[in-house]
Amino acid sequence: MRLTVLTPSFAQRSDSPRTRAEALGLDLDNRSENHPKSGEELIQALTGAEAVLVGLDQMDADVFAACPDLKVVAKHGAGVDNIDLEAAAAAGVTVVNTPGANADAVADLTMGFLLMGARRIREAEDSLRSGQWDVFFGSELTGKQLGILGFGRIGRAVAKRAAGFGLRIAAYDPFVPDDAIAEAGAQPLSLAEVVAGSDFLTLHLPGGEGPLLSAEHIASMPQGAGLINAARGGLIDEAALTSALHDGRLSFAALDAFAAEPPGLDDPLMNAPNLIATPHIGAYSDIANANMGTWAVEDVVRVLQGRAPEHTVD
Template identity: 50%
Template sequence: MSETNEAGAATGHEVLVTTPSFGQHASEPWEVFEAAGVRARTASAAHPLTERQLIEEAEGVKALVVGLDPVTAAVLHAAPGLTVVAKHGVGTDNIDLAAAAAQGVRVVNAPGSNTTAVADMTMALLLAAVRRIVPAHASVTAGRWDRFFGPELAGRTLGIVGFGRIGQAVARRARGFDMDLIAYDPHLPAAVFAEQGVPAVTLDELIAAADVITLHLPMPSGGPLLGRAELAAMKPGSCVINTARGGLVDEDALAELLHSGHLAAAGIDVFATEPPAGNPLLTAPNAVLTPHCAAFTQQANAAMGSTVAADVVRVLRGEEPVHAVV
């Protein structure tokens, strides 16, 4: 039986944290739970847990804080005492929202907490890819002095696919490099593009016009947004940056087009399967690859964890969460 302390926090409730990045570089998220009298424990299995592992580890908990773990209908049904699922991040495509709503389980996330970090990483990947920073570094450390040519960003067209918080933050940074901007987002009204001074275009128009395409949308149903045909339709010598979801891009086709030289470079932080063992991008030329770490800054880690922890506590208290998805 849980109790309620003088501050109104429900004590004695247990939270399972499955993602190792929660509070990894910040104590504040853990302190939110401690101050509320909530017991938080980490999963024993490695992240991301499988459906079966999550069912086994979630027994008896009132709340889940997850990363990429599949919170399916089966997981939800196996945890009848579950009250809230918190996504340590923004995208909730790994959570069955309909099943959660049907079971009366609240789902919360942390919108905006990683915007700056991901926008910074997007520009870092772009610069590293087109200016070939990684092979240049390897050349110097190997005792050589190879010179690598690449394009300037000024005057190049950046096509932003997904124009929410992160897409808009990327646009602000790209303006500092004197890039021309266009954007596609089927979920936003025209007024948003007008307010930001960025022309709204169709996806086909963006693919045809962009020198660089950067992705900032959740995973769509029905396959990659940039499939083989879309990638082949990009300008010769153009570049793809993906800090959103691995499944947004046909990775086999992207690797082939990098090998053929049709695409000049790619900066990839996310993969359809992680870690990407055997992925053709691992051997593709001019591909800068990072381990899904775009949101990994100390500031984002503190903000993201504290945001979801505070909403978990609110739900456990019977209050309305601030960042409710369901």
């Protein structure tokens, strides 16, 4: 059994995935140069391959048509935006991913964003490094409301951490029953209610056809609220967000995901005040790296051996 590895982040911070692959009798064929691949370059890398581990590589209908030996595509992560699931199904290819492998890593980053924005840490550091000794009044977390949009593994991990800071938790998720949200210690509310009533708002939903947070939603947020997106780019109307940062509607926005990645340095959003920005690092931790690689390897072997995988993407 052989697995073609296209993502350079595989086993980058942990030897566990390689060790597990060896124990399962799986040979690794590293083709991670020039990542992400698409088109002819990707087809060439997958010629004769039965299994592939992808990162951001574009697995479209042309690739599936040109690679008839392919049996399984494993995503090194949870999001499968770059994989044409209908084309995979038509070609008889099983798609697996690793949901939850990075939940704690993203939740940790979210809390870092929350503290950094609420206590104005970046502003204070920039001031100090410029030779100033200014006073920066921030916002304490205790007693404030944190709105969580998306209450899956990551949203729940954020809620668990946030409760330790004394935050009240409100949550919206169209796929999670209200009683399940309540059992996890959050108040289930509608999208509009969570957005309009939260001092801090964090997004943990998959990307869709358009922005989840429209200009109207952003305008309804409390004066001085903070907004965090460590999920997917495109969830927020970025033009409206830019305006809200400029006019002070929001005290800060912390983004690990953007509609266009990487965003251009001349992007108006990148030049907005009180923006905290990171290059989509949410899943990049030692434990998440070990989990994603190991879980992917195990599911690839299951599929190649004719067994049902743990994490099939329909």
